Amino acid sequence: MTDTRPIPAPIPDSHRLSVSISGAGGAGAVTVGLILLEAFGKAGFYGALTRSFGPQIRGGESAVFLNLSDQPIETLPEATDIHLALDWKNFERFADEIPLTANTEIFYDDSREKPPALVTESGAECTPLPLLNTLKEIKGGRINMLGLGVLAKRLGLAEHAIEQALQKTLGRKGDEAVQLSRQTVEAGQALVEAPKTSPLKGWQPSEQARWHLSGNEACAIGALRGGLKLAAAYPITPATDIVEYLAPRLEKVGGQVLIAEDELAAMNMVIGGAFGGVPAMTATSGPGFALMTEAMGLAVASETPALVVTVMRGGPSTGIPTKSEQADLNQVLYGLHGDAPHVVVAPLNVSESVWVTQWALGLAEHLQTLVVLATDQHLGQSRMICDPTLPEDMSQTRGLTRLRAEPRTTGDPAYQRYALSADGLSPMSEPGLPGAQYTADGLEHTETGLPSSSAQDHRDQLAKRAQKLTEFDYGDDWATYLPADKAKHLILTWGSSFEACKEAVARHNAEAKKGKQVSLLGLRLLMPLQSKSLRQLCKGHQVTVVEQNATGQLYHYLLSEQALPKSSQSFARPGPILFTPGELQTYLRSLTEEAT
Amino acid sequence: MTDTRPIPAPIPDSHRLSVSISGAGGAGAVTVGLILLEAFGKAGFYGALTRSFGPQIRGGESAVFLNLSDQPIETLPEATDIHLALDWKNFERFADEIPLTANTEIFYDDSREKPPALVTESGAECTPLPLLNTLKEIKGGRINMLGLGVLAKRLGLAEHAIEQALQKTLGRKGDEAVQLSRQTVEAGQALVEAPKTSPLKGWQPSEQARWHLSGNEACAIGALRGGLKLAAAYPITPATDIVEYLAPRLEKVGGQVLIAEDELAAMNMVIGGAFGGVPAMTATSGPGFALMTEAMGLAVASETPALVVTVMRGGPSTGIPTKSEQADLNQVLYGLHGDAPHVVVAPLNVSESVWVTQWALGLAEHLQTLVVLATDQHLGQSRMICDPTLPEDMSQTRGLTRLRAEPRTTGDPAYQRYALSADGLSPMSEPGLPGAQYTADGLEHTETGLPSSSAQDHRDQLAKRAQKLTEFDYGDDWATYLPADKAKHLILTWGSSFEACKEAVARHNAEAKKGKQVSLLGLRLLMPLQSKSLRQLCKGHQVTVVEQNATGQLYHYLLSEQALPKSSQSFARPGPILFTPGELQTYLRSLTEEAT
Amino acid sequence: MKKAQAVERIDQMPVEARPARPNDYLSDNHPVWCPGCGHFFVLRALTKALAWLGRPAEELAMITGIGCSSRLPAYLASYGFHGVHGRALAVATGLKAARPDLTVLVAGGDGDGYSIGGNHFLHACRRNMDLTYLVMDNEVYGMTKGQPSPTSAPDWHSKLAPHGTGINAFNPMGVALAAGASFIARGFAGDPKGLTKLISDGIEHKGFSVIEIKSPCVTFRPEQKAWQKQMRSLNVSPTPNKLEAAQAIHASDGFDTGIFYQADLPIFDPQSEATTTLDELEQELVL
Amino acid sequence: MKKAQAVERIDQMPVEARPARPNDYLSDNHPVWCPGCGHFFVLRALTKALAWLGRPAEELAMITGIGCSSRLPAYLASYGFHGVHGRALAVATGLKAARPDLTVLVAGGDGDGYSIGGNHFLHACRRNMDLTYLVMDNEVYGMTKGQPSPTSAPDWHSKLAPHGTGINAFNPMGVALAAGASFIARGFAGDPKGLTKLISDGIEHKGFSVIEIKSPCVTFRPEQKAWQKQMRSLNVSPTPNKLEAAQAIHASDGFDTGIFYQADLPIFDPQSEATTTLDELEQELVL
Ligand SMILES: Cc1ncc(C[n+]2csc(CCOP(=O)(O)OP(=O)(O)O)c2C)c(N)n1
Ligand SMILES: Cc1ncc(C[n+]2csc(CCOP(=O)(O)OP(=O)(O)O)c2C)c(N)n1
Ligand code: SF4
Numbered sequence A, B: 001m002t003d004t005r006p007i008p009a010p011i012p013d014s015h016r017l018s019v020s021i022s023g024a025g026g027a028g029a030v031t032v033g034l035i036l037l038e039a040f041g042k043a044g045f046y047g048a049l050t051r052s053f054g055p056q057i058r059g060g061e062s063a064v065f066l067n068l069s070d071q072p073i074e075t076l077p078e079a080t081d082i083h084l085a086l087d088w089k090n091f092e093r094f095a096d097e098i099p100l101t102a103n104t105e106i107f108y109d110d111s112r113e114k115p116p117a118l119v120t121e122s123g124a125e126c127t128p129l130p131l132l133n134t135l136k137e138i139k140g141g142r143i144n145m146l147g148l149g150v151l152a153k154r155l156g157l158a159e160h161a162i163e164q165a166l167q168k169t170l171g172r173k174g175d176e177a178v179q180l181s182r183q184t185v186e187a188g189q190a191l192v193e194a195p196k197t198s199p200l201k202g203w204q205p206s207e208q209a210r211w212h213l214s215g216n217e218a219c220a221i222g223a224l225r226g227g228l229k230l231a232a233a234y235p236i237t238p239a240t241d242i243v244e245y246l247a248p249r250l251e252k253v254g255g256q257v258l259i260a261e262d263e264l265a266a267m268n269m270v271i272g273g274a275f276g277g278v279p280a281m282t283a284t285s286g287p288g289f290a291l292m293t294e295a296m297g298l299a300v301a302s303e304t305p306a307l308v309v310t311v312m313r314g315g316p317s318t319g320i321p322t323k324s325e326q327a328d329l330n331q332v333l334y335g336l337h338g339d340a341p342h343v344v345v346a347p348l349n350v351s352e353s354v355w356v357t358q359w360a361l362g363l364a365e366h367l368q369t370l371v372v373l374a375t376d377q378h379l380g381q382s383r384m385i386c387d388p389t390l391p392e393d394m395s396q397t398r399g400l401t402r403l404r405a406e407p408r409t410t411g412d413p414a415y416q417r418y419a420l421s422a423d424g425l426s427p428m429s430e431p432g433l434p435g436a437q438y439t440a441d442g443l444e445h446t447e448t449g450l451p452s453s454s455a456q457d458h459r460d461q462l463a464k465r466a467q468k469l470t471e472f473d474y475g476d477d478w479a480t481y482l483p484a485d486k487a488k489h490l491i492l493t494w495g496s497s498f499e500a501c502k503e504a505v506a507r508h509n510a511e512a513k514k515g516k517q518v519s520l521l522g523l524r525l526l527m528p529l530q531s532k533s534l535r536q537l538c539k540g541h542q543v544t545v546v547e548q549n550a551t552g553q554l555y556h557y558l559l560s561e562q563a564l565p566k567s568s569q570s571f572a573r574p575g576p577i578l579f580t581p582g583e584l585q586t587y588l589r590s591l592t593e594e595a596t
Numbered sequence C, D: 001m002k003k004a005q006a007v008e009r010i011d012q013m014p015v016e017a018r019p020a021r022p023n024d025y026l027s028d029n030h031p032v033w034c035p036g037c038g039h040f041f042v043l044r045a046l047t048k049a050l051a052w053l054g055r056p057a058e059e060l061a062m063i064t065g066i067g068c069s070s071r072l073p074a075y076l077a078s079y080g081f082h083g084v085h086g087r088a089l090a091v092a093t094g095l096k097a098a099r100p101d102l103t104v105l106v107a108g109g110d111g112d113g114y115s116i117g118g119n120h121f122l123h124a125c126r127r128n129m130d131l132t133y134l135v136m137d138n139e140v141y142g143m144t145k146g147q148p149s150p151t152s153a154p155d156w157h158s159k160l161a162p163h164g165t166g167i168n169a170f171n172p173m174g175v176a177l178a179a180g181a182s183f184i185a186r187g188f189a190g191d192p193k194g195l196t197k198l199i200s201d202g203i204e205h206k207g208f209s210v211i212e213i214k215s216p217c218v219t220f221r222p223e224q225k226a227w228q229k230q231m232r233s234l235n236v237s238p239t240p241n242k243l244e245a246a247q248a249i250h251a252s253d254g255f256d257t258g259i260f261y262q263a264d265l266p267i268f269d270p271q272s273e274a275t276t277t278l279d280e281l282e283q284e285l286v287l
């Protein structure tokens, strides 16, 4: 595995900051967060921003949480350093997600409600500010920009970073708007003192080009890199952004987005496009995925390439649509009827979502089958400033294309779409190609594609479809392995739990003795499971499978494939709250203590 | 487990007969088979009839296979004793299923094609008969009735049995038709000699009332026994028969069948009916099941009772619609997104399909959740003469009904549809009941049913929905265990593979030494898996999991639940041909030899 | 199953039995809709119509799918089912078949009903069961934040369709007519009186009533606030003639309201009566 | 993606390029249909129409779902996709969007198209892409052995509906018209000449062409053999006027054939051109 790197040192507390902002609908908390993130980026730093919505559609309250550092960071804040309350509207709805401590500094408007009990009880230091009062003097000024000024000042953020972020974020609203915002921000800055020592003291700005993107945007770009030409989808939270990001872009590279009447149509449109010869995908979430499973089986049986991105949310049923959970693993592995081998991949963080999606689309094309890429609401909708992660060589395992049939003339042997072959792959023809006409079929068929119910044909074609996936060499990308020296314990996880585990393991290893240190494995290729390599790697370890669902779906899957050593265990809990490094660190401590 | 019985002795060869009949479309092979089966029933015997269709819709050739005995028999014929070829049209299509040997006696018409090579090569004794010639003298007579006469004579079947069977099967066509058939049958009987010793010599007619039914009919009757009031479905092979059987009957017990526009509608109609207070079900197969999974999740999350019968066929995708396979297990266990606990049961043979379906509907009602009953094309569409199997006491674990809410008046505490409780069950209200109004919801919710995205509500309701299934006492019905003395090996199987395993184990044990004998377990309750009891029972055995699919889906499921001892193994192969006792017996032999 | 009863009107009830106010049909839950959303007004008109008709809340069931509009049941004091996206009509069909005694109402949005739910819409019209279907049409998927729906104009620009969809808007009333619905009306959320009347007429009508309600999405289609000036109140009169109705629907600029079509068409009302015992049925199995 | 080309007519082609016979559009596979099934005649008319139009077989794609009728692609020498039940129009939509240069044909039965596939039918009409849709309507689910379909008469008795469904038959042409299809015709399998003409006109028409073809199921609806006497050959003339078409569809007893409606309506034909490079798009991610 090339992707074996030592576990990085944990980010020291002095090199990380957690900021949150909350407010009623329309107060603009999210905008402050977005500008702040961009500003940290412009200043050379890293950051992760997540949002939380109340139950209201749009009119309701919302909150953003930022985790900022001068080192790559993709986890959620655990203890809020600074909180800005534009108002206290339904603040309790976010209490789960905004962890206040005695060290938290809170700013709020002095002219309206007082902080609610749960805030004062936390012991946080609450500083009332004359926000609304100050606004009276700024015609058209908005309270959130005032708040942004307060935060910028308290955080010691460079002027030019704020200025660039305002330009980039508000620029399209015109110069006047930017000017008004700038003025309001300045007024906000004037409301508070600069801290005695800047919280950014000692932070090293990066010189590297970095990305500012969400996981959903990363997916979209990855698919474009993979040669995507057709995206068909029906909107569903939290996957819609992917297609919305593609809509204006795909057409510019000669492709197009089809808005389907439902998910049944979307999946079948993808199949139609791919049959026509172009790389095609859809994006959905659990309920929509359920509706697509029948046609997914068709992609498998007819050997038509298709990429389905599923952005998981809280389940079952409509569940918790705006929040994250890793509970659709069973569905993506096993949701199809019959023996229907397909590929399932899952990126481990936002930045790698670009290449993993490119890889996924390439696998679909190359293996002529269904590939499911599973992410979740957190990965999909969080915004990150992060290092670009594109493997240097995408051409090997990742620059994958379809094996195409050649035109045939009279006298050539008849074209066999489903010809048996050593690696299970057969050249795929496409309409327009003379002499290689065939009918793709979801009925079991002979090598030419004629429906057949013979036991021999069934066995042959089942084997062919299985074999092409198991025989393929997926290279080193099936997992990321971060070993610790002499580690007894191995944490095995996937998807959006990976970054929290990584941070927890880093912290744990920094303070643990040798022998009590812990290794980490993030599984990227879930199906076909690379059981042999995985078993090899797990050998001699006590493995704990960490995942965000109620029943330990990954754990049970690995058991079913006999990929885990005997003493392995599950550490699983449902969403919608994500794992934090702190929570996992506590667990690791008890785990390694218990083990001795 | 009350359902523990010793393994019966195998049926001696002299007490079984295998008959098959084939012919072009319209030749009437199936009718001959049906009358013959009925006649054997009337004569006091048992039998199993399976059909096989060519690829043609209706105009094409078809064949029937009968396995007949004076003892209960539900397996497929392995070696044909007598074959009647009404013609040789596409005979090779059935070659897989009609095993000819040197002992097979074949009758065919002497005026048309000769037997094909594969027949003569088998060494079977081929007797040409002047069938068409004889027919010339019987105005309106049909070749199949002539064939029936031939078979009746060679089999030594009592006249009165044939007579009764003709009456029952053709009676609705009127006296003249019956008379004509009778005459033709007699002409057929005149064409051949009676055998020197009747093949039925020594056969003991049963005095018991027996059933003549298919598994699909059994399901329908079971559901009616369970109080079914609404069936909504969209036709799909091989499940349609269930609803067609219900259509004229359900309305006579105050219920009704809704013909849905698609499976999405069918499943949601079931939910609507059950919400309205009546037991409701649908019946489908893999592709339709796929379309229903979204709404199945709704039944789980909203805690609405719903029974889904799925009659499995060859997969993936449209696959092999008219043939049997046990390859949708993954789908029925894991096809739902989110953590969506539900119940999965599967009858082990045709006759028990009656009570198992009744049980399944009761479980849905009592546990207020989705219950999937999985059968397959073989169980569903084979016709059996068998002993009725109704447990004496259906009231205990099987006479299950819904816990209903009481009407409330002002002053009563508000009704909480999803109130947490010790056993996870809450009383269910229904429209019309005053004071107990609520909104059922597929969004995660509070105890009253209000949408909620709080982590606490999510955890509580996830636990409630899981708990009500795991806490329930399913009694002894979760499996049938047939232990052999000092057996090292245990065969674990499910569904339509059970009867073949049972016969194979019976034969094996009859000839094997103690210690090489084999025990048998048929799993009936697949989810929630009774892991503790199962582990207990498997302990000390080497377990082989037998199933008819390519990937060993049950085996992997049991591994995932850590229900199997370490040395367990899988014996799985895909359909569409069913396991025969002989095939399994060979396997058992090698298994027990290898083990020493 | 229980037999269907005629819907009783409040004015035919003894005084003490009359529900006091529309608010009796409201639950305690506060709607999650954006301030100013048209759906508030639909809720208001609905409770007024229900008060006018006067059936006790427990004999009503409101079935919906998913969408802003589909949140309705939680705000009513009746029974409710908030199911999955696009399938409300199927749930309602099952319920009405099982329980013909209930007044079964269905509601949803243009996405829920005409996009993902289109097939059930077609077949519910065709079955013509005694259901009332309120479609709160804002020509957008509100819940998922502003994508074009089947009723969006082809040139409406959105993130998902930066140049518009280029596809003609779906014609709900025309399709309902061709598919067999027996009561077809258009109403406007901003016309409380007219809408109340249409809803109560729709519920009283025997057969499948489709009420297409223009209900502005102030957040993602703020320009729809202009509807308040454009819509005409109940300016259309009902006809039982299909061709006349087709003409009226075809000719309308979309701002006319009223009943466009109302006719007595055969209702799918599966009758069943217990005339046999289970034992008799089981006898059929016996050889 | 490749640009759409005009369909070339055989009479405009150089002689040596002209396909010789309808049989050139037939594959070697023998249909699994019952002897006498109407679908045989549809296949025949289709190959004749294709020969007349003269596009090479490899530039045609025939997309179907599941049903007896849906077995069609295997019998043609063109490209084909035999997908899942009810979704043929969606597959065809994806294909046509990706490959506007192809002639994309869609076929299926009344169950496939009007029951499970109803929603795609609605939205394919609305999109009005340049596709030709042949529905072989036998008023029954043939493949699953004789259940009532949406076009079955309400009083047709079958196992599944022993007293008939009691539901009015679906009106495919009326719904297609209301939903936006731009070419709507009825043909009859037993009228080879008329049907060939309708199919070739439908393929030549730019936009979504619906051809509702009465095609008897001799096995499960033997009474449909009487259609041979009842159907009239091409007695209807096309109109581009929606109301006139509605009237003609409404007035027909079901035995008239011909084009009921044909008009130039806007076609959904998503244009896209490569004007940007991937590198440029990736630059957007960079801070
Ligand atoms: C199967 C499925 N697909 C997609 C969604 C996402 N979704 C939820 S509501 C909605 C559209 C709502 O629009 P509409 O019905 O017009 O109601 P509105 O919000 O505008 O009132 C969509 C696409 C879903 N919940 N389930
Ligand atoms: C999802 C799904 N549901 C149901 C079926 C079963 N099925 C196959 S064909 C068919 C109906 C065919 O009727 P129609 O489309 O009218 O074609 P015909 O056979 O009459 O030509 C049905 C219900 C299926 N294959 N898939
Ligand atoms: S998003 Fe639109 S439809 Fe939804 S609540 Fe807000 S205004 Fe109403």
Ligand code: SF4
Binding pocket: B057, B058, B059, D032, D033, D034, D036, D037, D038, D039, D068, D069, D138, D142, D143, D216, D217, D218, D219, D220
């Ligand atoms: S069943 Fe009917 S539709 Fe199907 S092939 Fe036979 S005659 Fe044709």
Ligand SMILES: [Mg+2]
Binding pocket: C067, C109, C110, C111, C136, C137, C138, C139, C140, C141, C142, C149
């Ligand atoms: Mg809407």
Ligand SMILES: [Mg+2]
Binding pocket: D109, D110, D111, D136, D137, D138, D139, D140, D141, D142, D149
């Ligand atoms: Mg049909």
